[in-house]
Amino acid sequence: MSDAILTVTNLSVSIEGTQVLHSITLRVEPGEAVAIIGRNGSGKTTLFRALVGQLSDIDGMIDFEGLSLINLSPHKAKSLGLYMVAQGSPLYSSLDVLSNIQLAHSPTSGLNWREVAEAAIRRIPGLATLMFRPAKSLSGGERQMVGLVRAVAAQPKLLLLDEPSLGLAPDTVASLEQLISELTAEGTAILLSEQDLNLVKSVCSRVYVIEGGRIYGECKTPDDEVCWNSFLAQFDKH
Numbered sequence: 001m002s003d004a005i006l007t008v009t010n011l012s013v014s015i016e017g018t019q020v021l022h023s024i025t026l027r028v029e030p031g032e033a034v035a036i037i038g039r040n041g042s043g044k045t046t047l048f049r050a051l052v053g054q055l056s057d058i059d060g061m062i063d064f065e066g067l068s069l070i071n072l073s074p075h076k077a078k079s080l081g082l083y084m085v086a087q088g089s090p091l092y093s094s095l096d097v098l099s100n101i102q103l104a105h106s107p108t109s110g111l112n113w114r115e116v117a118e119a120a121i122r123r124i125p126g127l128a129t130l131m132f133r134p135a136k137s138l139s140g141g142e143r144q145m146v147g148l149v150r151a152v153a154a155q156p157k158l159l160l161l162d163e164p165s166l167g168l169a170p171d172t173v174a175s176l177e178q179l180i181s182e183l184t185a186e187g188t189a190i191l192l193s194e195q196d197l198n199l200v201k202s203v204c205s206r207v208y209v210i211e212g213g214r215i216y217g218e219c220k221t222p223d224d225e226v227c228w229n230s231f232l233a234q235f236d237k238h
Helices: 044-051 074-080 097-102 113-121 140-153 170-185 197-203 225-237
Strands: 006-015 018-028 033-037 058-064 082-085 158-162 189-193 206-211 214-219
Touching: 006 044, 018 033, 018 044, 018 189, 018 214, 033 197, 044 058, 044 082, 044 158, 044 189, 074 082, 082 140, 097 113, 097 140, 113 140, 140 158, 140 170, 170 189, 170 197, 214 225
Parallel strands: 033 189, 033 206, 082 158, 158 189
Antiparallel strands: 006 018, 006 058, 206 214
16 A cells, blocks of 8 residues: 555546646655656646646546545645645735745644744745845745745645746755755655756656646656656657
């Protein structure tokens, strides 16, 4: 029996009557970072939205810690420990950074919400200096990192990151890489869609390649150059 925290089997998704994902099968183990790589429009974001309950025209199976996520609401998925950080994750512009991150805190968790938020902020070098700045004054990259830290403060079991390095400066990408490594070492599972192949090779143990809404294959180690070159050659044909 698999110990995977997430198992997706033959998942097909349609939007407004058009099938977008076709028989997707994948798994993520606890404490593992797994990447979905593919070009824009290949189905990465649609897959993530289906996993967190944002889409309803679904066939197949999504198993999260032994529970089916099919027909569950996004709120219920979050309550189970599944959290998604979307591209351009929205913030409350009139609130400062600390307040935005505090919104991830569950009032029933028994934790000190301010301590949790501040601890999460300090995981990103330089972000603590922005703690009391209003979100509307942040750059796009800073907003992206605040959205990520807000998710970390929620203490998820599985974190879905949709293009987390998009628009980030190189030094911030390095901080992102460090954070992902720390989270997986602590036991958090991560599924990320990403086009920065250097980041993927650095933090992920396995890689799935998606194109046209289909999984074309899996590289079982980021160092498998034969596997990588095979997939890159497929991309070049399209």
